[in-house]
Amino acid sequence: MGVVTLEDVDRQIGNGFRLLRFAPAIEAAFLRDYAANRVKLAAIWAVIGTLIYDMVFFGDATMMADVFSELVVVRFGIFTPFALFSVLALRRWPTAGNYDLLAIAVALLGVLLPMSVAVYSHSQYLFVYQNGNVAAFLFFVIALRPRFPTIVIGLVLMCTVQFTTTKLNGSFDDVTYTGIVTFYITLAIFLAMSAYFMERTDRLNFLHQLRGGLLHAQLERKSERDELTGLLNRHSLARIRDSIWREERATGSVAVIMLDIDRFKLFNDVHGHIEGDDCIRAVCQCILREVASAGETFRFGGEEILVLMINAGRDEAQAIAERTRAAIESLGIQHRGLGDGHVVTASLGVAHGKPSEWSLDDLLKGADAALYDAKRNGRNTVSMFHGRSGESFQGIRSDDGAGASTLLAG
Numbered sequence: 120m121g122v123v124t125l126e127d128v129d130r131q132i133g134n135g136f137r138l139l140r141f142a143p144a145i146e147a148a149f150l151r152d153y154a155a156n157r158v159k160l161a162a163i164w165a166v167i168g169t170l171i172y173d174m175v176f177f178g179d180a181t182m183m184a185d186v187f188s189e190l191v192v193v194r195f196g197i198f199t200p201f202a203l204f205s206v207l208a209l210r211r212w213p214t215a216g217n218y219d220l221l222a223i224a225v226a227l228l229g230v231l232l233p234m235s236v237a238v239y240s241h242s243q244y245l246f247v248y249q250n251g252n253v254a255a256f257l258f259f260v261i262a263l264r265p266r267f268p269t270i271v272i273g274l275v276l277m278c279t280v281q282f283t284t285t286k287l288n289g290s291f292d293d294v295t296y297t298g299i300v301t302f303y304i305t306l307a308i309f310l311a312m313s314a315y316f317m318e319r320t321d322r323l324n325f326l327h328q329l330r331g332g333l334l335h336a337q338l339e340r341k342s343e344r345d346e347l348t349g350l351l352n353r354h355s356l357a358r359i360r361d362s363i364w365r366e367e368r369a370t371g372s373v374a375v376i377m378l379d380i381d382r383f384k385l386f387n388d389v390h391g392h393i394e395g396d397d398c399i400r401a402v403c404q405c406i407l408r409e410v411a412s413a414g415e416t417f418r419f420g421g422e423e424i425l426v427l428m429i430n431a432g433r434d435e436a437q438a439i440a441e442r443t444r445a446a447i448e449s450l451g452i453q454h455r456g457l458g459d460g461h462v463v464t465a466s467l468g469v470a471h472g473k474p475s476e477w478s479l480d481d482l483l484k485g486a487d488a489a490l491y492d493a494k495r496n497g498r499n500t501v502s503m504f505h506g507r508s509g510e511s512f513q514g515i516r517s518d519d520g521a522g523a524s525t526l527l528a529g
Contacts, residue, residue, distance in 0.1 A: 123148055125333045132326055139267050139318055141326075149325050150215040153266070158213040162206050164262050169202045171258075172229060175251065179233075182244035186236050193232035201228060219269040223276070226259035230277045234284035245290050249299070252281060253306065260310045270314040274307040345418040347396060348403040356417050356425070360479045363429060373477070374414070374436030376426035377468045377486035378406065378443070381498040382457060383422040389456035398463060402447055409443040425483075433471040433503070440467045440501045448499065464499035466490055471504075 123144045131145055141149055172194065179190040205221040230252050237245060256277060260270055281303055285296065343355035351359075363373060380386070380402060387395040399422055406424055410416055413435070414428035426443075428436055444467055452463040468489030470482045477485075485504035493502035 123329065123333070125330065125337060128326055128330045128333060132330070136319075136322060139315070139322065141322070145326075145329070148329065149322065152325060154213055154215040154218055157215075157218045157264070158209050161209050161218070165202050165206045168225070168258055168262065169199055171254070172198060172202075175233075178248070178251065182248045183237065183240050183242050185242060186240045189236045189239075190233060193236055198228055198232055201225070215266070219265040222259065222263040222265040223269060223273045226255060226263065226273050227276050227280065229255040229258070231280045231284075234280060238284050238287045240288070241290065245288065246295070246299075249281070249285060252277075256303075256306060256310060260314050264314075264317065267311075267315050267318045271311055274311055278303050278307055348400055348418050350403055350407075350416050350418040350424070352418060353420075356419075356427070359415060359427065363427075364474045364479065371430055372432070372471065372473050373479075373482060374428040374431040374433065374469065374471045375479075375482040375486040376414075376428070376436060376440045376443075377419070377470075377483070377490045378424040378426070378440075378465050379467075379490055379494070380422040381464045381466055381494070382454065385456040386454055386463065389454075398452055401450060401452060402463070402465065405446050405450055406443055409446050410439060413439060425486075431471075433469075436469050436471055437501065437503060440469050443467065444499065444501055466493035466498045467501045468493055469501065469503050 127142060127145060131141055140146060176191065176194060179187055179194070183190060202225060205225055208221060209218060234249065234252070237248065242248065256274070259265075259273055259277070265273070282300055285291065285299055291299065343351055343358070345352045363371065380399070383395070383398075386398060390398070402422075403416070403418070403424060406426070407416055410426050410428075413431065414426045417425040417427065419425040426439070428439070431439075444465055447465045448462060450463065454461045454463050468486040468491070470485030470489060472482055472485075489502040489504040493500045496502065
């Protein structure tokens with residue numbers, strides 16, 4: 120099953136859906152929504168519909184006295200239990216196809232059961248009585264509201280039952296019988312037309328709701344991504360921080376890798392900002408490849424990149440940091456500001472601890488301190504922070520000109 124995109128929905132709206140059918144991925148989403156909404160209301164309609172259906176018991180007693188006992192059996196002994204079974208079946212197997220199938224069955228039984236008994240009646244009120252099936256037609260189309268093909272099939276079957284049982288009774292002359300047929304055919308046509316336009320409206324509303332949801336999700340994703348690099352931003356870092364420190368406080372561990380591109384201010388001065396942006400993008404893609412699913416990668420500020428790893432050991436974090444450092448150097452991005460043959464490199468600082476002992480700010484400050492050590496020790500290297508929980512981080516480092524180092528607020 121494909122994933123629905125905003126472009127898919129816009130294309131569907133533009134192409135239309137006169138046959139009441141979407142592209143496969145959107146149709147699958149529509150059917151899930153359709154089934155969920157119909158099943159949610161099934162119990163309500165079962166109670167209301169069965170109550171109304173069984174209340175015709177009083178009409179049976181006055182208009183169809185000669186077959187009254189048989190009508191009691193079919194109403195209370197067959198239809199009512201089947202309606203209850205339908206609700207339970209939908210709870211167990213809540214699919215669009217099952218809903219449509221049971222909707223047809225309920226509607227068809229609603230007409231078939233009393234009319235099959237009425238075949239043997241000689242009541243003078245039979246003409247009035249059989250017109251009561253109009254309610255079953257309306258309930259099927261307006262209340263149950265299955266999909267349009269189901270409605271067409273259901274209406275054809277209900278009309279067939281109505282015409283057959285009325286003819287078998289033999290109480291009506293040809294003119295009256297023709298009038299009954301004409302009336303129900305006309306009713307079925309109007310109901311089918313109404314059903315088509317109702318489903319078309321439902322589908323259009325679904326498309327617009329789906330588009331609104333996808334657009335909202337897209338905006339949310341963009342709000343959590345850095346525009347230049349595509350990495351997560353500090354807004355998403357705050358959200359993930361809250362999640363980790365709420366869920367992992369008891370047993371989890373967290374590793375933080377702080378990375379800074381060496382001599383990047385000089386790179387920008389010599390190569391220009393366009394090549395500088397290209398350099399940052401290339402380095403970020405390299406980091407993403409090396410970190411992969413081991414952690415989340417954020418653009419922390421300027422040329423500083425942050426990697427946050429949940430449930431990663433100290434050695435694993437150090438190994439990923441070293442692998443990332445080597446991969447960046449292997450990119451071979453020329454750094455003319457340092458002279459011929461020099462390439463862009465990065466320094467990395469790593470901090471590790473448990474959320475129960477360290478706040479994220481403390482780990483960030485520890486990684487920042489380790490990053491400063493890496494730069495002080497010649498750059499293009501990885502340094503581990505070995506501080507203790509609760510340690511003060513006043514005056515960890517000043518920037519070396521490669522970009523501002525700003526820790527997460529709050």
